[in-house]
Amino acid sequence: xxxxxxxxxxSVQAGGSLRLSCGASGRTFSTxxxxxxxxxxxxxxxxxxxxxxxxxxxxxxxxxxxxxxISRDNAENTVYLIMNSLKPDDTAVYYCAANQYYIGxxxxxxSDWGQGTQVTVSS
Numbered sequence: 001x002x003x004x005x006x007x008x009x010x011s012v013q014a015g016g017s018l019r020l021s022c023g024a025s026g027r028t029f030s031t032x033x034x035x036x037x038x039x040x041x042x043x044x045x046x047x048x049x050x051x052x053x054x055x056x057x058x059x060x061x062x063x064x065x066x067x068x069x070i071s072r073d074n075a076e077n078t079v080y081l082i083m084n085s086l087k088p089d090d091t092a093v094y095y096c097a098a099n100q101y102y103i104g105x106x107x108x109x110x111s112d113w114g115q116g117t118q119v120t121v122s123s
Contacts, residue, residue, distance in 0.1 A: 009117030022096030
């Protein structure tokens with residue numbers, strides 16, 4: 001099991017940027033697939049981005065492709081989500097997730113979850 005703690009959320013105007021961080025402890029981070037999901041009020045959890053153990057493979061939701069960047073620092077046990085050109089539709093609680101198997105976009109593939117960090121984008 002891995003423990004995850006997100007930080008970096010906040011309020012920003014449309015067009016702005018934020019960087020989310022997720023610190024991990026417990027299971028060996030360097031062999032753990034990491035991902036970000038988000039949930040808006042009244043909506044299902046939505047996949048945002050995922051990154052493989054090595055960082056060489058990344059997946060993005062179409063809604064964030066070209067605007068968001070996922071990266072990881074295995075020496076610091078941290079995964080990042082850099083969010084640019086933010087839109088009001090990006091408003092959500094963002095969750096960091098981990099799994100020790102294969103990179104993917106399904107919520108059910110991920111066994112460990114952080115508490116979430118709120119991102120609010122105003123128009």
